[in-house]
Amino acid sequence: MTRRKHRKSFACGHRGLGQTCQACRQATQRQQQAVHPQRLQQQQKQRWRDSFKDDPIDLTGLPKHIVRQARQVLQKLDQGIHYKHLQDIRWHGDRSVVRIPLGRNYRLLCHISGQALQPYAVLSHEAYNKYARGTRR
Numbered sequence: 001m002t003r004r005k006h007r008k009s010f011a012c013g014h015r016g017l018g019q020t021c022q023a024c025r026q027a028t029q030r031q032q033q034a035v036h037p038q039r040l041q042q043q044q045k046q047r048w049r050d051s052f053k054d055d056p057i058d059l060t061g062l063p064k065h066i067v068r069q070a071r072q073v074l075q076k077l078d079q080g081i082h083y084k085h086l087q088d089i090r091w092h093g094d095r096s097v098v099r100i101p102l103g104r105n106y107r108l109l110c111h112i113s114g115q116a117l118q119p120y121a122v123l124s125h126e127a128y129n130k131y132a133r134g135t136r137r
């Protein structure tokens with residue numbers, strides 16, 4: 001004697017096997033998995049804000065593309081890659097300081113300590129000029 005499974009009618013109007021409606025269960029799951037675009041944007045913003053905590057120097061308030069460029073340079077310096085043209089970018093006002101251009105308008109300032117470059121600030125072109133004028137001997 002075989003018992004055949006009968007499709008039931010659920011309160012929602014769907015028909016199917018089991019205790020609850022599979023079609024509705026799947027629809028609910030899809031809804032929960034669907035990411036709201038607004039939420040995604042907030043998460044991306046939060047991730048971007050959090051990413052500054054990992055930087056060795058303060059990069060907040062800089063344009064995004066400068067932040068990315070600065071991080072690439074910082075990573076290279078961290079890996080001990082000797083910066084090319086060190087002579088060209090050595091600051092004439094203070095020989096222990098190196099400025100690495102970031103884009104056209106920003107400079108990453110580093111102290112030279114032995115063979116290593118110790119980054120300490122990113123300045124805009126204007127801020128850098130002001131800073132350079134104030135400290136130049």
Ligand SMILES: [Zn+2]
Nearest residue numbers: 012014021024
């Ligand atoms: Zn249903």
